[in-house]
Amino acid sequence: MTRARRQIDIQVAVNAVSDVVQNRPKPIRSIDQIYMKTGDMVMQAELVAHWADNKKLAFIGDGDAISVCVAYLKSEGIVDYGPSQITVFDFDERQVQAIKSFAERKHIRHLNAELYNARDAFPKANRFDRFYTNPPWGQSNDGTSVHVFMERGIEACGYGGQGMIVIADDEELEWPKRVLYTTQKRASDLGYFVGRMQPLMHSYHLDDDALLRSCNLFIEALPGNTSRGKSKPVEKERLINFYGRDQNLKMRYIRSNRPLTLEGADENEWRPENYEDTE
Numbered sequence: 054m055t056r057a058r059r060q061i062d063i064q065v066a067v068n069a070v071s072d073v074v075q076n077r078p079k080p081i082r083s084i085d086q087i088y089m090k091t092g093d094m095v096m097q098a099e100l101v102a103h104w105a106d107n108k109k110l111a112f113i114g115d116g117d118a119i120s121v122c123v124a125y126l127k128s129e130g131i132v133d134y135g136p137s138q139i140t141v142f143d144f145d146e147r148q149v150q151a152i153k154s155f156a157e158r159k160h161i162r163h164l165n166a167e168l169y170n171a172r173d174a175f176p177k178a179n180r181f182d183r184f185y186t187n188p189p190w191g192q193s194n195d196g197t198s199v200h201v202f203m204e205r206g207i208e209a210c211g212y213g214g215q216g217m218i219v220i221a222d223d224e225e226l227e228w229p230k231r232v233l234y235t236t237q238k239r240a241s242d243l244g245y246f247v248g249r250m251q252p253l254m255h256s257y258h259l260d261d262d263a264l265l266r267s268c269n270l271f272i273e274a275l276p277g278n279t280s281r282g283k284s285k286p287v288e289k290e291r292l293i294n295f296y297g298r299d300q301n302l303k304m305r306y307i308r309s310n311r312p313l314t315l316e317g318a319d320e321n322e323w324r325p326e327n328y329e330d331t332e
Contacts, residue, residue, distance in 0.1 A: 056103075056106055056133065056134045058099075058103050058134075059132075059133070061099060061126075061131055061132060062131065063095070065129075065131055066095050066098075066099070066126060066131050067091065067092070067095055069122070069125050069126060069129055069131055070091055070094050070095050070098065070122050070125075070126075071091065072125065073094075073118050073121045073122050073125060073155070074091060074094075074118070076118070076121070076151050076154070076155045077118045077148075077151055078145070078147040078148060078151055080116060080258075081145075081307070083296065083300060084189075084296050084300075084304070084307075085189040085190070085296045085297065086116040086145075087116075087257050087258065087259050088116060088117055088257065088258050089117045089119075089187075089255050089256070089257055089267075090255070090256045090257060090258065093254070093255040093256055094117060094118075094119065094122055095122070096254075097119055097122075097254070097255065097269075098119055098122035098123045098126055099126065099132060100269070101119060101123050101185060101217065102123045102126055102127060102132050102134055102135040102136070103132070103134050104183070104215075104217065104271075105123075105135070105136040105182075105183050105185075106134040106135060106136070107134075107136070107137050108136050108137065108181075108182035108183045108214075109136065109137060109138040109140075109180065109181045109182045109183075110123075110136040110138065110139050110140075110181060110182070110183050110184070110185060111140055111141075111142065111177075111180075111181040111183070111184045111185070111206060111209040111210070112139065112140070112141040112142065112143075112184070112185050112186065113142055113171060113184060113185070113186040113188070113202045113203075113205045113206045113209070114141075114142070114143050114144075114171070114186055114187065114188060114202060115141045115143055115148065115152075115185075115187070116143075116145070116148060116187070117187060118148075118151070118152070119185065119187070120139050120141045120152065120164065120166075120185075121151075121152055121155055121156075121164065123135055123136065123139065124136075124139050124156070124161045124163065124164040125155075125159060125161065128159060128160070128161045136163070136183075137163060138163050138165075139163060139164045139165070140165050140166070140167065140177075140181070141164075141165070141166040141167070142166075142167055142169040142171075142175075142205070142209075143166060143167075143168070143169065144168065144169060144170040144171070144304070144305065144306050144307060145306070145307040146168055146306055146307055146308050146309045147307060147309045148166070149166040149167065149168050150309055152164065152165075152166035153165070153166055168306060170304075170305050170306060171188075171201050171202055171205050171287070172201075172286060172287045172292065172302055172305070173286055173287075173305075174283075174284040174285055174286055175205050175208040175209060175284040177209065178208045178209060178211060178284050179208075179209075179210070179211030179280075180209065180211075181209045181210050181214065182210065182214045182215075183210065183214050183215050183216065183217070184205075184206030184207070184209050184210055184214070184215075184216045184217075185206070185216070185217045185219075186202045186203060186205075186206050186216070186217075186218055186219065187218075187219035187267070188201070188202030188203070188218070188219075188220075189202075189295060189296050189297075190220060190221040190229075190232060190267075191232045191235075192221070192228045192232070192297065192298075193294035193297050193298040193300075194291075194293065194294040194295065195231060195232065195235050196231070196232035196233075196235040196236050196239075197291050197294075197295070198295045198296070198302075199218065199220060199232060199235075199236050200235070200236060200239045201287055201291060201295075202218075203216065203218055203236065203239065203240065203272075204239075204243070205284075206218075207243055207245065207274075208284050210274070211280060212243070212244060212274060212278050212279060212280045212281065213274045213278060214273075214274060215248070215271065215272065215273045215274070216245070216271070216272045216273075217269055217270070217271055218236065218269075218270040218271075218272065219255065219267050219268070219269060219270075220232060220233060220236060220267060220268060220270055221265060221266075221267055221268075222252050222253050222254075222266050222267050222268035223264075223265055223266060224253075226265075233268075233270070236270065237270075240272045243281065244274055244275050244278035244279070245272040245273060245274050245275065245278070246272065246273060246275060247270060247271065247272055248271045248272065248273045249271045250268055250269065250270050250271065251268055251269040251271075252268045253266045253268060254266065254267060254268055254269055255267045255268075287302075
């Protein structure tokens with residue numbers, strides 16, 4: 054039975070999420086790593102914690118680090134509900150290292166991350182109760198990139214359970230509506246229905262479209278839904294425009310060149326300019 058939600062201490066929650074943000078690597082815009090704003094992260098993390106209470110939860114990608122926020126809010130006693138297990142599957146080694154490092158430092162035993170690209174067959178099918186994904190939003194491919202991440206989440210849950218998909222939402226633009234339509238259609242083809250939708254929920258650090266928002270789309274498996282077979286790699290034709298126009302899915306992994314530390318900025322990102330009268 055899901056525990057009742059309670060009022061949280063916003064200041065304490067924001068401070069906790071700021072610890073997560075400090076731990077997170079910088080985004081790479083060319084692969085659609087666009088981070089959610091901190092206030093929305095707080096509200097989203099509390100929502101996910103309650104939605105997946107006592108469930109095994111898979112994150113199919115997690116640049117925002119909502120997984121870490123969810124685990125940290127519970128471990129710090131800011132909320133008394135949350136998933137029993139969280140596993141993040143991400144192709145960015147920096148993200149995987151950051152999650153593992155944070156979990157180790159904060160003694161969060163139910164949080165883990167694995168290096169994985171959604172193009173490849175899913176390695177741990179039928180091991181989770183719910184999935185969460187905030188995928189590339191599919192502006193240039195009618196949502197195919199969204200479908201791929203959603204399909205991996207469905208496989209993670211063995212074609213059962215529930216999923217939460219964070220997807221672009223705008224009252225004026227045409228393409229988010231088209232992507233919402235194709236995503237709901239693809240979910241239906243796989244034996245899922247839309248349980249509910251929370252429109253215009255989140256804002257992002259997005260310079261070229263600061264007003265673009267996203268929604269939470271909740272899908273749920275039909276009773277008795279059955280698997281469509283063994284997980285397989287994604288077909289090459291579905292990799293076109295995966296991260297935007299002319300941005301095909303080419304990279305298997307983003308590798309980290311240096312250990313993740315919290316001491317300060319990457320030495321390759323800055324240089325000093327000294328006073329002339331100093332040595």
